[in-house]
Amino acid sequence: xxxxFIILLTFLYVNSYSQVKDSFKTSNYPSNPQWNGDITEWFxxxxxxxxxxxxxxNKQVYISTANSLSVNxxxxxxxxxxxxxxxxxxxxxxxxxxxxxxxxxxNGYFIQIGKSGSSDxxxxxxxxxxxxxxxxxxxxxxRTKASQFKASIEVSRSITGLWEIKSKIDNETQFVTDGSxxxxxxxxxxFFGILAKYTASxxxxxxxxxxxxxxxxxxxxxxxxxxxxxxDVIFTELFPNPSHQIDLPTSEFVELxxxxxxxxxxxxxxxxxxxxxxxxxxxxxxxxxxLILCSKNDxxxxxxYGKTLGLSPWPSLNNSGDLLTLKNAEGAVINQVNYSDAWYxxxxxxxxxxxxxxxxxxxxxxxxQRWTASVAAEGGTPGKRNSVSDLTLTNLAITSxxxxxxxxxxxxxxxxxxxxxxxxxNIQLQPLAKIKNIQLINPFNEQLIIHLEKPLTEGSQYGxxxxxxxxxxxxxxxxxxxFLLPNKIKPGDILINEILFNxxxxxxxxxxxxxxxxxxxxxxxxxxxxxxxxxxxxxYPITLNTTLMHPGDITVICAxxxxxxxxxxxxxxxxxxxxxxxxxxxxxxxxxxxxSRTEIIDRFDYSEKMHFALINDPKGVSLERVSLSRAxxxxxxxxxxxxxxxxxxxxxxxxQAQHDDTINDxxxxxxxxxxxxxxxxxxxxxxxxxxxxxxxVVNIFVYDRNGQMIKRLxxxxxxxxxxxxxxDGLTDSLQPAFIGPHLLLIEIFNATGTIRRYKKSxxxxxxxx
Numbered sequence: 023x024x025x026x027f028i029i030l031l032t033f034l035y036v037n038s039y040s041q042v043k044d045s046f047k048t049s050n051y052p053s054n055p056q057w058n059g060d061i062t063e064w065f066x067x068x069x070x071x072x073x074x075x076x077x078x079x080n081k082q083v084y085i086s087t088a089n090s091l092s093v094n095x096x097x098x099x100x101x102x103x104x105x106x107x108x109x110x111x112x113x114x115x116x117x118x119x120x121x122x123x124x125x126x127x128x129n130g131y132f133i134q135i136g137k138s139g140s141s142d143x144x145x146x147x148x149x150x151x152x153x154x155x156x157x158x159x160x161x162x163x164x165r166t167k168a169s170q171f172k173a174s175i176e177v178s179r180s181i182t183g184l185w186e187i188k189s190k191i192d193n194e195t196q197f198v199t200d201g202s203x204x205x206x207x208x209x210x211x212x213f214f215g216i217l218a219k220y221t222a223s224x225x226x227x228x229x230x231x232x233x234x235x236x237x238x239x240x241x242x243x244x245x246x247x248x249x250x251x252x253x254d255v256i257f258t259e260l261f262p263n264p265s266h267q268i269d270l271p272t273s274e275f276v277e278l279x280x281x282x283x284x285x286x287x288x289x290x291x292x293x294x295x296x297x298x299x300x301x302x303x304x305x306x307x308x309x310x311x312x313l314i315l316c317s318k319n320d321x322x323x324x325x326x327y328g329k330t331l332g333l334s335p336w337p338s339l340n341n342s343g344d345l346l347t348l349k350n351a352e353g354a355v356i357n358q359v360n361y362s363d364a365w366y367x368x369x370x371x372x373x374x375x376x377x378x379x380x381x382x383x384x385x386x387x388x389x390x391q392r393w394t395a396s397v398a399a400e401g402g403t404p405g406k407r408n409s410v411s412d413l414t415l416t417n418l419a420i421t422s423x424x425x426x427x428x429x430x431x432x433x434x435x436x437x438x439x440x441x442x443x444x445x446x447x448n449i450q451l452q453p454l455a456k457i458k459n460i461q462l463i464n465p466f467n468e469q470l471i472i473h474l475e476k477p478l479t480e481g482s483q484y485g486x487x488x489x490x491x492x493x494x495x496x497x498x499x500x501x502x503x504x505f506l507l508p509n510k511i512k513p514g515d516i517l518i519n520e521i522l523f524n525x526x527x528x529x530x531x532x533x534x535x536x537x538x539x540x541x542x543x544x545x546x547x548x549x550x551x552x553x554x555x556x557x558x559x560x561x562y563p564i565t566l567n568t569t570l571m572h573p574g575d576i577t578v579i580c581a582x583x584x585x586x587x588x589x590x591x592x593x594x595x596x597x598x599x600x601x602x603x604x605x606x607x608x609x610x611x612x613x614x615x616x617x618s619r620t621e622i623i624d625r626f627d628y629s630e631k632m633h634f635a636l637i638n639d640p641k642g643v644s645l646e647r648v649s650l651s652r653a654x655x656x657x658x659x660x661x662x663x664x665x666x667x668x669x670x671x672x673x674x675x676x677x678q679a680q681h682d683d684t685i686n687d688x689x690x691x692x693x694x695x696x697x698x699x700x701x702x703x704x705x706x707x708x709x710x711x712x713x714x715x716x717x718x719v720v721n722i723f724v725y726d727r728n729g730q731m732i733k734r735l736x737x738x739x740x741x742x743x744x745x746x747x748x749x750d751g752l753t754d755s756l757q758p759a760f761i762g763p764h765l766l767l768i769e770i771f772n773a774t775g776t777i778r779r780y781k782k783s784x785x786x787x788x789x790x791x
Contacts, residue, residue, distance in 0.1 A: 042089050042214060042235040046072045052085070058122055059085040059215065070231075071102075074218050077225035080110075084124040086215030089235055092118050093209055096238035097177045101135060102229035104170050111224045112136025117177060118211040125217070127151040129208055132217075133177065133187065141322065142171055144187050144200050148207060157185070158304050160200040161321045161332060166192040178238055182206070184285070184306060198325040202306045204287060250291075250350045254282040255307060256357045257346060258380045261402055262339035263363075265374035268401030271323035274339050275316040275404055276346065279382075280307040290351030295344050298337035305331050314404050328405020341374075359389060364465065371395040377402030382411040387494035390465030391438035418493040423486070423505050424568040425544065428477035431505070433470045433488070441467055443492035452485040478507040481541065508544035508570060511618035515539040516548060518614050518626045518654055519576065519647045520663070522586075522670055523607040526642035529589055531607050532580035532672055533614055535624075537571040538650050545569040545599070548623065550579055551615035552605025561617055562603045569599065578672045580604060589642070590670045597673030626654050634662040634700050635756045643669040646676035648706065649746060658748025664702025677702035688713055689768055689780045697787045698751025698758055707751070707784060709735075709766065712744040718770050722747065725765040732759055741770075751786060759786045 042055055047070055052061040060083040067073045074083065097117050105111060112135060119130035134145045143160030165171055173191045183206030188197040214235060218228045259277035264270065276293075280286055288305035293315065307313050314330040316323070321332030337346070343362040350356050366372040377396045384392045396402045398409035416437040424432045441462050449457060449472065456475040463469040478484065488501045509515075520534035533550060537543055546568055551561035564579055571577060576597055580586055583598035592598075607614065610630050616623040633640045645660040652659045663669045664677035671677050680692050692708035699705065709722065718741045724733035732753040739747070751759055768780040 041091065041237065042087060042233065044087075044233045046070055046231055046233075055087045057085045057087050059083075059124070061085055067229075072230040074220065074226055074228040077220070078222055080221045081225065082125060082217065082219045084215055084217040086116070086119065086122045086124060086213045089211060089214040091235050091237060092211040093179055093181045093183075094238055095179050096234075096236055097214075098175065098232070098234045099230065100172075100174050100232040102170070102172045102231075103136070103224075104227040104229075105224050106138075106169055107136030107142055107171055108138045109136070111220050113219075113228060114217040115175075116213070116215040116217065117179075118208055119213040119215060120208075120211065122213050122215070124215045130211065131157075131185075131205075131208065133175065135171075135173075141165065142173075142191075144173075144175060144189055146185060146187060146201070146203065148205060150207075157205055158201045158203045160187065161325060161330065163189070163191050163200075163325070164322050174232070182285075183209075186306075194326065196326065199329040200325075201304065203304050204306065249352055249354075250282070250284075250286045250356055252354065252356055254284070254356060255280055255286060255348060256380070257348070257359045258312070258382060259377050259396075259402060259404060259408060260339060260346070260359070260361055261377040261404070262344070262361070263341045263372075263374040263376075268375040269399065270375070270377070270401045270404070271320065273316060273320035273323050274336075275314050275320075275324055275377075276339070277404055278307065278313045278315060278348070280309055280311050280313075283309045285309065291356075292347075292349045292353075293333070293337060294347050294349075295337040295339070298335050300333045300335055300337060302331075312405050324404055330405075359393075361393065362390070362465070365390055365393045366395040367466075368395045375401050377404075379403065379408035379410045381494075382408055384494045386440040386442070386492065386496055387438055387467065388441070388465065391467055391494055418491065418497065418499045420501050420503055422567050423503055424546070425478075425505060425507055428480070428507060429474045431472040431474075431486070433472065433486075435468050435470070435491075438467045438494055439470075440492040440494060440496075443490060443498075444470065448489040448491075450487045450489075452487070453482075455484070480507050481509045482507055505568075506542055506570065508547070508568075509539075509541035511543055511547055511621075511623055512539075513621065513623050515541060515543060516571070516616055516623050517647070517650060518616065518624050519650075520644050520671065520676060521607070521614055521626065521628060522642075522644040522672075523612060523628060524609040524630070524641050524643070526589055528585070529642065530580055530582045530585050531604060532578050532586055532644075533604070533607075534576060534578050534672060535616065536577075536647075536650070537573055537575045540573050542573070543571045545571055545577065547618050549617045550601070550604065551617055552607055553613050554606075559615065560605055561615070562601065562605065564601060565599055576673055576675075586672055590668050590672055592672055593674040595673070624654055626660070628660065632660050632662075634698075634705070634750065635752055636698075636758070637662055637700065644671070646671065646678045648676075648678050648680050648708070648748065652746055656745065658706070658708075658746070658750075661706055661748075661750070662700060664700055664705065666701045666703075678705060680708055689782065691766075691782055691784060692746075694783070695785050695787050696749065696751045697789065699789060701789065704787070705751070707749045708746040709749065709768070709782075710744075710746045711741060713741070713770075714743065715772065718772055720747075721769040723767045724749065724759070725767065726760060727762045727764070732764075735766075761786050761788045 046066050048066045051066045063075050063083040114132045114134050116132040119128050121128035132147050141162040141164045143162050145160045146157045148155045173189050176188045178186050183204045186202040187200040190197050255278050258279045261275045264272045286307045288302040291302045293300050314324045317336035318332030318334040324330045345360045348357045363372050378393050379396045381392050396409050403409050419436045421436050422434045446457050458473040458475045461471040483506050485504050490498050492498050516535050517538045519536040522532050545564045548564050549561040554560050578598045581604050583600050614626045644663045646663045648659050661678045667677045690710045693704050695704050696707040697704040720736050720739050722735035723731050726732050763785050766782040771777040
């Protein structure tokens with residue numbers, strides 16, 4: 023038996039050296055090669071093409087020539103028909119025949135071209151005597167011109183009997199695969215031929231040219247076709263939402279890839295979603311080859327992208343998600359994908375026009391981490407390597423570490439991590455804190471939650487070490503970081519320090535806060551609020567991530583930091599926090615609130631009337647806090663920002679700030695000079711008081727150097743034990759006081775009528791240019 027097999031292979035090998043070529047020159051036809059049959063019904067035209075002659079009757083004419091190539095062989099030729107083909111006007115190209123007369127009974131194979139309609143296909147038939155069997159129905163190919171068909175066709179056959187047909191129609195530049203199937207019934211041949219069937223009106227409109235039959239060196243015996251095991255064929259691209267067309271067809275497709283080194287015959291395999299099952303009756307995937315699956319009606323849309331197989335019924339893809347399954351003929355699950363539209367990770371691409379692509383080189387992690395939206399300009403990559411497989415890898419790194427509470431930490435990573443590498447024993451905290459459990463957040467595994475056995479100590483610094491984490495490509499990294507459990511926020515810890523509620527044209531509101539405590543505070547625990555048009559309080563988070571404020575730190579809260587930075591000098595650009603939503607602060611009056619959990623931390627009730635009286639237009643001018651030790655709503659504790667700093671100081675020390683030195687006297691002045699020109703230097707005068715007695719009442723009068731009273735600053739004002747009263751340098755008629763020395767007469771009396779009088783001198787100064 024072995025000797026017979028060797029003799030057979032030798033016979034096939036020797037036969038394969040013969041070849042046939044004919045470019046149909048006028049001087050050659052019908053010899054060289056020698057054609058037989060109805061040779062007078064064909065002629066070589068002026069374009070050196072073989073053409074049928076005009077006939078007055080309906081006919082079926084053929085010619086044939088000797089040929090012995092049938093395996094490891096490639097047939098290529100050009101055909102043209104200047105009409106709309108039909109069952110009455112069609113062409114057969116006999117690739118294999120044991121008889122020269124193609125009108126008689128024979129054994130062999132032929133390609134049939136010609137169907138009614140606006141599209142055509144290249145169908146492979148087997149003929150046994152007079153019995154015809156269609157081996158596969160070629161893919162419908164739409165014609166550019168309704169009344170003309172032109173195609174270059176290439177057919178190949180391997181020694182294992184694998185047939186494959188490729189074609190270029192009209193002006194296409196690349197061959198596309200029309201179909202493939204394995205049939206080894208006839209392995210030898212004696213003749214090649216063409217047969218034209220026509221009506222009289224179409225008799226002279228068949229053309230044939232560029233014939234080559236040759237041994238195909240590229241076709242070598244392939245590994246045996248086998249059933250396939252799980253993972254041999256995988257889903258690599260899905261196109262569930264073709265709406266909002268980018269540059270792909272407006273029809274669904276699924277892409278398969280043969281990861282194995284074997285030819286896989288799909289006959290008997292099943293592809294299904296939850297509701298529809300398709301059973302393959304044909305189809306072959308070669309090793310490391312892509313195959314596009316689509317609805318049979320949409321086949322022509324994808325042929326030019328690569329090897330395509332149209333299915334009917336088509337298991338349609340749900341936009342939001344679906345379970346897709348591929349089984350072999352024995353019913354074993356070869357691959358499965360349960361996709362979701364969350365896998366796009368992009369709201370715009372999720373809305374349609376982009377495919378989901380598998381990161382083909384990513385060997386680890388779960389499916390949600392391995393799939394993402396295509397980055398191809400066309401919206402997808404059917405029939406070729408996925409665009410996302412060639413993205414620059416994102417290095418695995420910690421992007422943020424948040425302290426949720428004393429028992430919970432979250433660690434966020436720059437890219438997904440392999441869940442198998444996340445082990446409790448690989449995570450350590452110093453000082454030692456025992457870990458209760460850890461949790462990876464699906465579907466993308468980019469966040470790790472660490473639960474502790476015992477609470478961390480408020481205000482304490484900790485270190486964390488995470489060893490040998492792996493990304494989805496198997497790269498290992500270890501990380502160390504420090505974190506602090508912030509103190510709880512209490513009233514007075516964070517103060518409102520500046521507000522711009524009437525911004526410049528195209529500007530935005532901002533609120534500046536300052537850490538007035540000796541604690542490290544997490545802004546994640548703080549909310550900013552205001553009143554709406556119905557006088558209801560509304561609060562919004564400042565940040566969702568751990569953001570630490572150290573003692574003395576200043577932070578600016580606004581919706582668009584870039585606008586503020588463009589309109590004002592910003593000494594510390596890093597002091598800004600961009601918030602998604604900030605309360606709408608009215609231009610005339612309103613309320614700013616800070617809240618931590620259920621407790622109000624600070625509140626400022628502002629009014630446009632708080633601005634310096636000589637400012638004609640307060641648009642774009644902020645109100646700055648004067649003293650951190652005085653109550654936020656104390657009269658005079660907010661003042662217009664200086665003109666010399668551009669009317670606002672976002673992110674750095676206020677231009678109107680006064681340092682609260684220790685007061686030894688019962689009555690003291692912040693300065694001996696007042697210069698009410700809003701230049702940020704001595705614009706206001708603070709009259710500070712400090713008493714041990716409660717229930718005191720004060721009157722304050724300002725006299726000029728002529729002894730005339732120009733300002734009654736306080737009238738029977740009830741005092742606390744300590745505080746400040748502010749003079750802005752204006753008279754009762756809201757005019758600047760004249761330059762020169764002035765006297766402050768301060769009368770303090772109690773409930774018994776005891777009066778104490780203080781006299782303090784101050785000079786009203788003016789800057790000269």
